[in-house]
Amino acid sequence: MDFGHISVLLNETVESLNIRPDGIYVDGTLGGGGHAYHVAERLTGGGRLIGIDQDADAIAAATERLKPFADRVSIVRDNYVNIKSVLSGLGITEEEKAVDGIYLDLGVSSWQLDNAERGFSYMEDAPLDMRMDRRQSQTAADLVNTATEQELFRIIRDYGEDRFAKNIAKHIVQARERKPVETTKELADIIRGAIPMKVQVTGGHPAMRTFQAIRIALNEELTVLENSIDTMIRLLKPGGRLSIITFHSLEDRIVKNGFRRNEHPCICPPGFPVCVCGRESLGTVITKKPILPTEEEIRENSRSHSAKLRVFERA
Numbered sequence: 350m351d352f353g354h355i356s357v358l359l360n361e362t363v364e365s366l367n368i369r370p371d372g373i374y375v376d377g378t379l380g381g382g383g384h385a386y387h388v389a390e391r392l393t394g395g396g397r398l399i400g401i402d403q404d405a406d407a408i409a410a411a412t413e414r415l416k417p418f419a420d421r422v423s424i425v426r427d428n429y430v431n432i433k434s435v436l437s438g439l440g441i442t443e444e445e446k447a448v449d450g451i452y453l454d455l456g457v458s459s460w461q462l463d464n465a466e467r468g469f470s471y472m473e474d475a476p477l478d479m480r481m482d483r484r485q486s487q488t489a490a491d492l493v494n495t496a497t498e499q500e501l502f503r504i505i506r507d508y509g510e511d512r513f514a515k516n517i518a519k520h521i522v523q524a525r526e527r528k529p530v531e532t533t534k535e536l537a538d539i540i541r542g543a544i545p546m547k548v549q550v551t552g553g554h555p556a557m558r559t560f561q562a563i564r565i566a567l568n569e570e571l572t573v574l575e576n577s578i579d580t581m582i583r584l585l586k587p588g589g590r591l592s593i594i595t596f597h598s599l600e601d602r603i604v605k606n607g608f609r610r611n612e613h614p615c616i617c618p619p620g621f622p623v624c625v626c627g628r629e630s631l632g633t634v635i636t637k638k639p640i641l642p643t644e645e646e647i648r649e650n651s652r653s654h655s656a657k658l659r660v661f662e663r664a
């Protein structure tokens with residue numbers, strides 16, 4: 350199997366971790382093992398890399414790719430929101446300050462997008478699936494056919510930031526009253542019919558934002574990210590770093606606010622002469638502005654154009 354994913358901001362991410370040869374590092378979104386390969390090859394002093402991914406295809410691809418480093422790599426099929434229990438299961442049991450670095454690449458892999466049967470792509474006709482973890486029972490088809498019109502509107506508006514969300518939701522409900530929406534082509538055609546033709550000509554593929562929104566909602570991607578940042582920071586040793594690559598504004602906002610919250614956690618009113626809430630800073634935001642891909646990387650991999658890397662260092 351060729352997972353075929355080009356790692357985005359590869360050198361920037363690896364360098365941001367300040368890797369120690371004997372350190373413990375966690376790749377929370379292992380994918381095909383692109384970033385992990387370059388981290389693992391630096392762990393020459395007894396270091397360890399834990400790779401986490403919920404996608405069975407990614408696990409298989411990464412296991413093969415990382416075979417040269419089998420002595421220092423542990424791979425676990427799980428969601429990174431469970432990072433603490435994953436580490437505990439591997440004998441890393443300290444409640445806090447257990448690892449030297451954690452990194453996430455929140456993009457959907459090129460392999461997932463290009464593999465029609467996974468149902469992520471609006472460019473192919475396939476069952477409407479979109480599950481990152483195929484052990485999950487609910488598919489995108491289930492969501493599309495059971496959510497209320499108001500729920501669909503909220504999902505498309507909030508996660509897809511599509512100005513035609515209300516009309517798209519209305520068209521989906523009308524279509525499923527005739528027959529269930531079962532394939533990616535059916536959904537894409539419904540969306541196309543809900544968006545004015547003049548917008549379709551100039552605004553990119555009309556289904557792009559809705560497909561993104563349904564994928565995010567189905568896999569609870571933003572909730573997982575929101576619920577993980579504080580935990581990951583607390584797992585870092587002093588000087589350890591958390592590096593996160595995002596691909597759209599909703600993710601980036603969560604990361605930016607999460608890092609800021611941990612750098613400046615005080616909730617006392619601004620007029621208080623001294624802090625009385627007792628909340629102490631857990632570290633420093635290294636990237637006051639996000640690191641962006643170079644023009645050369647964007648030319649070589651157009652899917653990197655929206656990537657942003659933010660880095661937090663534990664105190």
